[in-house]
Structures are given as C-alpha cells and as structure tokens.
Amino acid sequence: MTALGIDVGGTYTKWVTLEGEAVSGSGAVPTPPGPDETVELAASLAAHAGSIGIGLPGHVDRDTGTALFVPNPPGDWDGYPVGERLGALTGVPVSVVNDARAFARAELALGAARGLADVLFAVLGTGVGGAVALRGAVLVGPRDNLGEIGHVTVSPWGPVCCCGNRGCVETFAAGPGIVRAFGPGTAKATAAEVAEAARAGDERAAQAFEQAGWALGVALGDAAAFFGVGSVVVGGGVSGALDLMRSTLNNELARRRPLIGDVTVLPAVLGPMAGAIGAALYGRRSG
Numbered sequence: 473m474t475a476l477g478i479d480v481g482g483t484y485t486k487w488v489t490l491e492g493e494a495v496s497g498s499g500a501v502p503t504p505p506g507p508d509e510t511v512e513l514a515a516s517l518a519a520h521a522g523s524i525g526i527g528l529p530g531h532v533d534r535d536t537g538t539a540l541f542v543p544n545p546p547g548d549w550d551g552y553p554v555g556e557r558l559g560a561l562t563g564v565p566v567s568v569v570n571d572a573r574a575f576a577r578a579e580l581a582l583g584a585a586r587g588l589a590d591v592l593f594a595v596l597g598t599g600v601g602g603a604v605a606l607r608g609a610v611l612v613g614p615r616d617n618l619g620e621i622g623h624v625t626v627s628p629w630g631p632v633c634c635c636g637n638r639g640c641v642e643t644f645a646a647g648p649g650i651v652r653a654f655g656p657g658t659a660k661a662t663a664a665e666v667a668e669a670a671r672a673g674d675e676r677a678a679q680a681f682e683q684a685g686w687a688l689g690v691a692l693g694d695a696a697a698f699f700g701v702g703s704v705v706v707g708g709g710v711s712g713a714l715d716l717m718r719s720t721l722n723n724e725l726a727r728r729r730p731l732i733g734d735v736t737v738l739p740a741v742l743g744p745m746a747g748a749i750g751a752a753l754y755g756r757r758s759g
C-alpha cells in the first residue's frame with residue numbers, strides 16, 4: 473500500500489510516497505497561498521495513496537486533524553480542519569502531525585536514530601523544531617506540542633522570538649538568527665551564505681555559528697538533564713553547518729558531564745525529505 477507523506481513548510485511543500493521502507497516518489501513545490509490550496513495540492517498527489525500523513529510547522533490536534541497554531545505558512549491556518557477537508561476530497565484516511573515530530577519519527581525508524589530508544593531531536597531551519605523519543609516512541613503532547621527545544625530560553629534579555637519570549641534558542645540557532653548575528657547591513661541573506669563566509673575565514677561569520685552552537689548546547693544540556701537522554705539527532709537545512717557549531721555545542725555538553733554523562737550528537741541522515749517520510753509513517757500507522 474502506498475503511503476503519501478506531505479511536509480508543509482513556510483516556503484516549500486515536500487512530498488514522498490513510501491512503499492514499505494522505500495521512497496518510491498518525491499517532489500517539492502512552493503507552498504500554496506493558503507490551507508484550501510494546500511489541501512487541494514495534497515489531494516492531487518493522492519491518486520494511488522492508501523493513507524496520507526501531513527506535517528505542519530506548528531501545533532495540531534491529532535484526534536480531529538485540526539491546525540491549532542501554525543503561524544509560518546501563507547494563509548490563515550489556525551482552526552482549519554485539514555484532516556476533514558483532505559479526507560473528504562480523497563476518501564483516504566488522513567493523519568495531521570507536527571513537522572518536527574514527523575522528522576523525529578522518520579530518523580528514529582529509518583535514519584540516524586535507528587535502533588536507539590531514548591533520543592532528543594533538533595531541526596534547524598527557518599525556526600528550530602524539536603522532539604523527544606523515550607523507549608522507542610516519539611512523545612507527542614496534547615496539542616502535538618511536546619519537545620519544543622527551539623523555545624528554551626538561553627538569554628532572558630536576548631532578541632524577541634516569534635513565540636512572545638526573548639532569547640529562545642531559535643533566535644540564535646535558526647537561519648534568520650544566524651544571519652542577524654552575522655550583522656545588519658550585510659549582503660548575506662541566508663545561513664548557507666554565512667556558512668560559506670565562515671569557511672572562507674570570515675571571523676564574524678564563524679562567531680555567528682559559534683553562538684548558534686552555544687545556544688543549542690545550552691538547551692540540549694537542559695533537555696538531557698531533564699529527560700536523562702544521551703543521544704541527540706540534529707537535522708534541518710541549517711544543520712549542513714553543524715561542523716561550524718560543534719566546538720561550542722560540545723563544550724556546553726561536556727561542562728555538564730558530571731550530571732548528564734556523555735551526550736552523543738549525531739547528524740540526521742534522511743536529508744530534506746525526513747519530515748515528509750515521517751508524515752507518511754504516521755499516516756500509515758493510523759490508516
């Protein structure tokens with residue numbers, strides 16, 4: 473049975489089809505202008521699907537398939553009955569899940585965390601998503617909101633975050649935070665360009681990534697202490713520059729070794745389709 477997985481992002485929407493554990497098809501398109509159009513896009517991909525999983529960058533009610541707090545993609549998502557509309561259009565069972573939890577499910581089942589039971593996950597992109605797996609299961613929470621490591625406070629007087637707080641990990645370790653740390657008035661528009669500058673020897677660019685690694689290390693150290701977990705998987709577009717964050721990230725974790733022990737940080741292995749693969753796995757489970 474073909475399992476369709478869709479990962480709705482702020483800019484791009486990606487999809488995969490899974491046959492067993494193998495990806496049999498995939499693609500990416502610009503995210504449509506709103507939830508109606510996104511559901512229509514999903515339905516157009518579902519011709520041969522026996523189940524559909526759809527990941528959203530925010531909080532969702534898994535029981536009803538409703539978007540609750542999804543601020544980044546275009547359009548007004550909050551309260552939108554994604555599962556009901558997509559189910560009505562396709563006649564196929566639909567699961568609606570958080571995108572970082574979907575990423576974690578994929579890396580746990582088929583990727584870097586395969587075979588591990590207790591793992592923390594961080595997804596570095598336009599924001600910072602997170603998840604926690606204990607005893608081989610990704611924890612979910614009542615609004616699919618458990619594991620938001622991106623909104624751990626690392627600097628109470630730091631930059632304002634989209635969540636209403638100040639100095640969240642996300643304000644330092646997501647793409648826009650890295651670009652901001654590199655400096656205003658520069659021509660660098662993306663974290664990838666800042667990474668390129670850092671590799672070419674630019675000291676300020678290197679410091680932006682060192683700061684990102686520090687912020688991530690502080691939060692992962694807290695999470696490791698809180699959950700007693702010794703493995704971390706880091707993915708997302710910005711994680712291509714994980715090597716530039718490694719020393720400050722490892723320093724923060726090493727400093728706390730007496731309490732948290734050795735914490736191993738593993739790069740994700742499934743690439744940009746991990747969220748869509750995880751959504752497909754969740755869809756199949758409910759279907």
Ligand SMILES: [Zn+2]
Nearest residue numbers: 623633635640
């Ligand atoms: Zn925040």
